[in-house]
Amino acid sequence: MFERRTVFVVGAGGSRELGLPMGAELAADIAKRVKFTFPDGYNPEGGDKNIYWAVQSVLERNGQRDPNPLFHAGQAISRAMSQAISIDNFLHTHAHDKNIALMGKLGIAAAILDAERRSRIFFHKQEDGRDQIDFAHVPDSWHLVFVKMLLEQSIRKDISAVFDNVSIITFNYDRCIEKYIIGSLQNYLGLNTMEAEMLMSKLEIVHPYGQVGQLGTSSERGVAFGERLDVLDLPSVAAQIRTFTEGVENENLLLRMRRLLAEAEVVVYLGFSFGDMNMELMSLEQAGERVVYGTSLGVSRANQRVIEQDILASMGPDQSVVTALNLEPMTCLDFLNAYWKPIIRGV
Secondary structure, three states, X not given: OOOOOEEEEEOHHHHHOOOOOOHHHHHHHHHHHOOOEOOOOOOOEOOOHHHHHHHHHHHHHOOOOOOHHHHHHHHHHHHHOOOOOOHXXXXXXXXXXXXXXXXXXXXXXXHHHHHHHHOOOOOEEOOOOOEEOOHHHOOOOHHHHHHHHHHOOOOHHHHHHOOOOEEEEEOOOOOHHHHHHHHHHHHHHOOOHHHHHHHHOOOEEEOOOEOOOXXXXXXXXXXXXXXXXXXXXXXXXXXXXXXHHHHHHOHHHHHHXXXXXXXXXXXXXXXXXXXXXXXXXXXXXXXXXXXXXXXXOOOOHHXXXXXXXXXXXXXXXXXXXXXXXXXXXXXXXXXXXXXXXXXXXXX
């Protein structure tokens, strides 16, 4: 368990260890999914057929008939993805264009749900009928170390306090964190589904850019991990994804995220790219003393120096509140293994 208030900030590298795509890979996938051509002027070639029919359902629902503006928007997205820092940056650049926003979100939703389904934690049906992660198949992800940190010295009868002092801000659209932790609670503690979900509800997780639906629970229908959605459901899931502009305009979201960061005594960045947009979302006006840890795998020394300055600037005008800043060129897994004790104790 964590001794001081700790916030984990997770980026695409955090899901990579479970087999999900990084920014450039996701952008390339989306580029293929939203690019439709019509050689005979009528029948589509290329693209994701679920997205094609989702577009038709959106038009029908809105009383519209002409799909060409949306398909042209898809082609524009496809042409630009090789130049984009990420799909998030591109959608921010074109925030004024509702057609690009819709096609981009449909592409994200379809790509992420497929990526969840291909991930290393997609459930496997057990003999007793339960859907359960094969934890022996994923021994090398930071999620495992995180759960060990949570459960270290925990006693089964006092497990209600397991999420005290820890929260997560994830810039990923997927639900890998939620899926892994719920499965771990069931597997390690012997909890049933409802008990694990109730305990999991105590962990505050913020998705600044939204997610591909809330995971279903034993009492409420949601979007299952890696679910193959009906084309009528894909637009509703896409609507839960936010652009940077929509995130800035969501006052409740900003207040919630910045409250977690302002109250934190330990901040840990995992697989995070430190992009300007994301750092802006997390900028604070004031913060208390804290120590900061993070991964910087693949980052040059010159860029790391700038990133360190950006981290300090994001913590408010008094940069002395950051009493220690440790960025290491490690994977998320190796980093948590190496910094387990300092993070737990906040030193």
